[in-house]
Amino acid sequence: MKYAFALSALAASAYPAAVPIDASPICKFNTRALTGDIATPISKRDLNQTTWNPPSNLIAGLKEVWDHTVSTRPNDLNFKNYGYDQVMAGKGKIGYCVRWESSQKLTAAQRAKTQAKLSEQYNKWIAALAGFEKFPYKTVEVKVVGWAVKNKGLLEGDVSGINVYTDLDSGGAPQCSEGCGRFFHQDGDYSKCAAGAAAHYDNSLWLTEGFGGGAGGDWGQRIGSEYFMQNIDAANIHILLHEMGHTFALDDFYDWTPSTGGAFIMNAGGAMQITEFDAWMARDWWRNIKSRYGL
Numbered sequence: 001m002k003y004a005f006a007l008s009a010l011a012a013s014a015y016p017a018a019v020p021i022d023a024s025p026i027c028k029f030n031t032r033a034l035t036g037d038i039a040t041p042i043s044k045r046d047l048n049q050t051t052w053n054p055p056s057n058l059i060a061g062l063k064e065v066w067d068h069t070v071s072t073r074p075n076d077l078n079f080k081n082y083g084y085d086q087v088m089a090g091k092g093k094i095g096y097c098v099r100w101e102s103s104q105k106l107t108a109a110q111r112a113k114t115q116a117k118l119s120e121q122y123n124k125w126i127a128a129l130a131g132f133e134k135f136p137y138k139t140v141e142v143k144v145v146g147w148a149v150k151n152k153g154l155l156e157g158d159v160s161g162i163n164v165y166t167d168l169d170s171g172g173a174p175q176c177s178e179g180c181g182r183f184f185h186q187d188g189d190y191s192k193c194a195a196g197a198a199a200h201y202d203n204s205l206w207l208t209e210g211f212g213g214g215a216g217g218d219w220g221q222r223i224g225s226e227y228f229m230q231n232i233d234a235a236n237i238h239i240l241l242h243e244m245g246h247t248f249a250l251d252d253f254y255d256w257t258p259s260t261g262g263a264f265i266m267n268a269g270g271a272m273q274i275t276e277f278d279a280w281m282a283r284d285w286w287r288n289i290k291s292r293y294g295l
């Protein structure tokens with residue numbers, strides 16, 4: 001199974017499956033080289049577009065992508081737990097649970113950096129959407145509302161101000177309380193969240209020791225803990241950005257490439273940052289689902 005979205009149809013207990021959606025080798029970052037095309041970051045010209053008006057050199061490829069989406073994933077058009085839906089439900093706020101699936105200790109400074117980097121990376125996708133077709137948020141407030149660890153001793157420093165969970169999923173990996181997770185409560189009922197509804201999490205960032213590649217979906221993103229910490233000062237943590245793209249409903253491109261080229265981040269290895277093409281693909285999703293919000 002390739003798309004995490006499909007998971008929502010399964011019992012909640014299926015969420016933390018041992019083989020997550022879009023995991024390596026599906027996200028084949030380790031085996032793909034850069035295409036050699038020139039990746040074009042989203043430009044000021046594109047950021048200022050408020051209606052569908054992509055650069056002329058991308059129009060054909062974008063149409064191919066959308067046609068492919070409609071023909072291969074028709075049911076996904078009705079799915080209502082994408083990043084867009086989460087941002088709308090949270091009125092511009094997104095909560096994260098960080099699942100620290102590692103034996104390494106984590107300092108307070110590392111936790112602070114994780115929070116800051118997560119917010120920065122998430123907002124790179126939001127920047128592509130801001131102001132386009134009435135997408136109402138310029139930025140989204142991303143907050144880590146919980147840390148899940150196998151034992152509390154892994155968290156060094158002051159933990160008095162944070163929610164620490166030692167719950168385990170069915171595979172034995174640490175997770176935040178299911179009562180607080182949007183994946184498990186897509187109706188927004190967090191009455192079973194002991195920390196309160198404000199401490200609910202919309203996404204999990206699952207950091208797994210020794211994990212190659214990535215996984216992403218409506219539940220969040222999963223990448224290697226070493227990879228994340230080694231890149232925590234990088235401007236673009238490209239596997240994380242790619243996996244966030246799946247949270248925003250975007251496809252992989254392992255079996256085909258648009259005629260306009262493959263230099264974009266959702267084409268694994270095709271770019272190290274969100275490109276114009278990625279931004280317009282996300283915009284295409286938004287303009288096609290925004291009517292569910294009366295927009």
Ligand SMILES: [Zn+2]
Binds near residue numbers: 026246
């Ligand atoms: Zn992928």
